[in-house]
Amino acid sequence: MSNLASFSPIREAEDAPDGSSFLGVIVEIKSPFTTIQKDSRPVVSLEFTIQDQFSVILDPRSRLKCRLNRDSEERLPKGSVGDIALLKRMRIISTNGNVVASNAGRLSSEAAFFPDRHIPKPHMSTAYAPGGSSTLKFEAMVDSQPPSPAEQLAIIGMKATAANFLPMILQQSSTGLPPVARYNQSPRNPSNSSRNSFTPVKSSYTLKKQALIKDILSDKFYDLTGEVVKMFYTHNSMDLYITDYTENKHLFPYADPNDPDVIGITATNWRGPYGQVTLMVRLWDSHAILAREVINEGDIAYLQNVRIKWAPDGRLEGSMHGDSRFPNKKFVHKCVDPVQVNSVLQRKMAYEGKHEQPSTYHVPCNAPQHVPQNVPQNVPKNRSGKAKRAEKKERDRLQRELEQEELQEKLTKEERERAGLNNDVRSGHSTFQLSTVREIINNPARRTTTEDGLPLTLPFINCRYRAHLRVVDFWPMTLAQFSRSMGDATFNTKATDEQRRKSERKFEWNFVLLVEDAASPARSDKERIPLVFGNLQGQNLLKIDAGDLRKDERTLQKLEEILFILWGNLYERKVALWKEKKIRLPLPSDDPQLRLQNRPFECCLEEYGEAIGAHAEADHWVRRFSPFNTTIMSKWNT
Incomplete structure (x- = not known):
């Protein structure tokens, strides 16, 4: 291959010209298959997908489908998921937004796969740099040349960038499902280890429970009931600001702009309540969709399985992620329990009396006219075997969700370090x-x-x-x-x-x-x-x-x-x-x-x-x- 180590970002592949080169990790690969052309000539094709950025585990924008065509399987490179693919002078085929990189004889395309177990860490790359004498092991398509020193450094760098994601990519490949748990690649010497050998990392887990905002703690799950005082939409999530009018010193301190004696942060267009009584809960996936349909500002909402965690600014916030296995489960409700609704309204009246300023919000449409006496709410019952199994499934789901979020936070921190970002x-x-x-x-x-x-x-x-x-x-x-x-x-x-x-x-x-x-x-x-x-x-x-x-x-x-x-x-x-x-x-x-x-x-x-x-x-x-x-x-x- 040439001495030029210049690769097009996969995110720009759709607009890239023919002859572009790409470097990435193989995240999917199929067995070679044979097709017969119109002239009765057999063609063997190898299809695979590469990814070149790893800010998140699954990043469709950083993935590119590739196809290599030769007249026999022996002329194609042999590779597996986790290897690094180096593709030179490829033809770009774009159809209805689907982009495929393919080899072409007129472009003298080249392709080589580098097994991840034979790629050293960056601090061991001197022998592969310009002036060194070592060459990385690789499997190449016929007529492809060995990598140049500059290309070898790029390959080593790509392996280091994707290192933390390789166990998850390999697990996804072996199961056909997205990774749901956190894993460590156990051995330090990859050449002596099994590619699919992983050790689960244990994570703390606490069962959810009904709680007031004043009692919530980080890294626990709760069922929360409160008034929705603000809603904010994004393209794939929804922020609910809820309050039950109890104070928590770890929440954002909203200051009353009309009271110069109050210490806090004045927020534009914030109509109250003021102080540290409002929790921001971010809803994802099906939760966000459901909230848009059933919740309005001023309603009393009932949220289940809210994970409480620390935000980057040192405040508590909530998070609710969907479960792709149970997309129809509903955890966002307009509260219909008259006892719980009335409790929120009584605390609201006490808050307004203390602050001598009525809220600008209307009385919730789900507010009860009176509180029925002796209405049993959330009374524990004798659980059947089916209920116990359902509870275990729920615990397992919450455990996977917690582990996934912890893994994402860990990967984000490591990504920041690799990118040389300002930690302050x-x-x-x-x-x-x-x-x-x-x-x-x-x-x-x-x-x-x-x-x-x-x-x-x-x-x-x-x-x-x-x-x-x-x-x-x-x-x-x-x-x-x-x-x-x-x-x-x-x-x-x-x-x-x-x-x-x-x-x-x-x-x-x-x-x-x-x-x-x-x-x-x-x-x-x-x-x-x-x-x-x-x-x-x-x-x-x-x-x-x-x-x-x-x-x-x-x-x-x-x-x-x-x-x-x-x-x-x-x-x-x-x-x-x-x-x-x-x-x-x-x-x-x-x-x-x-x-x-x-x-x-x-x-x-x-x-x-x-x-x-x-x-x-x-x-x-x-x-x-x-x-x-x-x-x-x-x-x-x-």
Whole structure:
């Protein structure tokens, strides 16, 4: 093979030209089969699938179906799941969105499989690098050449990237089912081990129980009853904010914006309740679908099997994942138990009386007019053998769900270390698929058709993403301008003059960070995203409240120290380039004048639209991006 180790990302395979090369782990492979061509000539085909990114276990966007065709089986490479496939100069066949990479004689295609057990770890790769004398063992298609040193390093790197996923890929291959438990590859020496030898890792498990929010603990399952005060949709999940009006010090502290004596975080458009009484529960799969159908804001909901865990910002949150084996089981209900509903309403009345402020929510439609006396609810009964078996199945299901989430969290941490991410910047939603900046900007969901069948590109879509980013510029120019007074008519435009006069000493965060993809430095602003920070986003990121930074030197110093963790020497370089050469940022990342030194970080961001004008129509919307659930860990908040 050639000395060029340049491979196309599988995510871009659909748009890749013929002659593209790919490198990936074999995750599926079939036995060779023979077909007879029109000229009665037999052709033997080998079909397999490779994957080149492993941010999650099963990533369809990073998988590519491949087909090798020769006149006999002996001319095809022999391989198995877990091997690394090196494919050079392939023909790209795209039909109805299905992409297949195939060899072609006119392109002089090459293919080689490298057994994973013979691929060393990166720290043992010196002998295979340029200047070394060793060659990796491989099985090749006829007319394929041995790998170059650069290609060997790429193969070793791919094996290291997928190392933590190989046991699961192998288990999936042997069972035909997605991996449901956490495994360790037991031996340290893979050459002396059986490929399918795994040791289960035990995990703690606690049976679910009915509980109040004030009593919930991390890593346990509960049945919860509470009022739904807010609902938020994403493309594949749903966030329910519920409260039973009991306080838990590990929940998010919502501050009343009308009470200056209350300490907490002011959330835009949050109508209450205030304090630490509201739990965010993320619903996935069938749970999210069911909640959209049966739950409305203001209802009393009954949620079963809610797993409580720590969020990246150090708060408790809930999670409910679906079970593909039992998709019709319902764990999200509108509460019909009059005793439980009345209990929530009584605590709500006590809360409102204590805070002297009635809730803005209506009385739930499932609220009882009175509480029947002596109504038995959830009374234990003598369990039959069938009930015991059902309970055991339920325990097993919850055990698999817990193990799967723990495995995903462990893999996310290891992925961060491999990617060289900034560990002092934390984000949540590790189950979100990783997206590149290019994928976010060119989201195909924006392309649709009109009723007349004409193509239409939407100005924006409501969507959430997770990405690895790097800060390359910011606005305004000085840190002292990162906060704005609510008394400023050019900033607080919707308030009356009287309202602005009363709030002129109140300040909110307002700034923009320009980011690019951590793995693909941008050469133009078209490959970058401006992240807009309002007050809530700024508080979540910095964990400090805004103030008059022109007068409050202490808060300004905190801000500079916290942002240094995020963007390194960006502030110093921006000021120096302007003072010395009158050069304004942003510059291309490889510009020698920039000399930027900062680390990429993981960020959750959401896309939305901002209306321009008093009576905005669809073509008067501007596409915006803002971060969420992303925090800089500093001495001010740890």
